[in-house]
Amino acid sequence: DIVMTQTPLSLSVTPGQPASISCKSSQSLLHSDGKTYLYWYLQKPGQSPQLLVYEVSSRFSGVPDRFSGSGSGTDFTLKISRVGAEDVGVYYCMQGVHLPPTFGQGSKLEIK
Amino acid sequence: QLQLQESGPGLVKPSETLSLTCTVSGGSISSSNYYWDWIRQPPGKGLEWIGSIYYSGITFYNPSLKSRVTISVDTSKNQFSLKLSSVTATDTAVYYCARHPSAVLRFDPWGQGTLVTVSS
Numbered sequence: 001d002i003v004m005t006q007t008p009l010s011l012s013v014t015p016g017q018p019a020s021i022s023c024k025s026s027q028s029l030l031h032s033d034g035k036t037y038l039y040w041y042l043q044k045p046g047q048s049p050q051l052l053v054y055e056v057s058s059r060f061s062g063v064p065d066r067f068s069g070s071g072s073g074t075d076f077t078l079k080i081s082r083v084g085a086e087d088v089g090v091y092y093c094m095q096g097v098h099l100p101p102t103f104g105q106g107s108k109l110e111i112k
Numbered sequence: 113q114l115q116l117q118e119s120g121p122g123l124v125k126p127s128e129t130l131s132l133t134c135t136v137s138g139g140s141i142s143s144s145n146y147y148w149d150w151i152r153q154p155p156g157k158g159l160e161w162i163g164s165i166y167y168s169g170i171t172f173y174n175p176s177l178k179s180r181v182t183i184s185v186d187t188s189k190n191q192f193s194l195k196l197s198s199v200t201a202t203d204t205a206v207y208y209c210a211r212h213p214s215a216v217l218r219f220d221p222w223g224q225g226t227l228v229t230v231s232s
Contacts, residue, residue, distance in 0.1 A: 037216065047224075092158065094217075104158070106158050
């Protein structure tokens, strides 16, 4: 299985300030079709996970543009340009290039 | 708007079989464009994909659980189901159902999840 490793596992951010989460995979997530199947999910407190970003950098429907994804190969980053109270929760990266799909351990974001 | 809802017993005894059902509303489970998934999350821990099923009955399972998992579909009821046999305390988790497009492992939407506790 592909191992997904996130850092940091927790972060405390002042409202309006940026935040960044790193995700590294144990194998390249570049598929032979040329796409890279790396996803970001946010699990808000008491809720099920929701899709934020797909294929490294494409924001899912309704996701604010303060969220941006980048990276390639095995190294990826999710950035929030200005953190708000509504962004609190646990962020997970996930690879979808090989079965079984695997998730990172999660990065918990809280507001200072 | 597509919605998924898990249902089933919240308490299962060790060595018994966990059984859950996901009811799909707002769309047809027989769509040729999607697979239907089970994903679980032990309390305070991360996410683990269990497996997927296509409306025709094609299944894919996580190798780590494959020997104990059966996922089935009932298109007449717009439901799909999970059975996990020989459960232990380590199978205690919130179980989610979800959907992904046929060509990509992109999970959306998810059900609200149901907590299953394995205890005598």
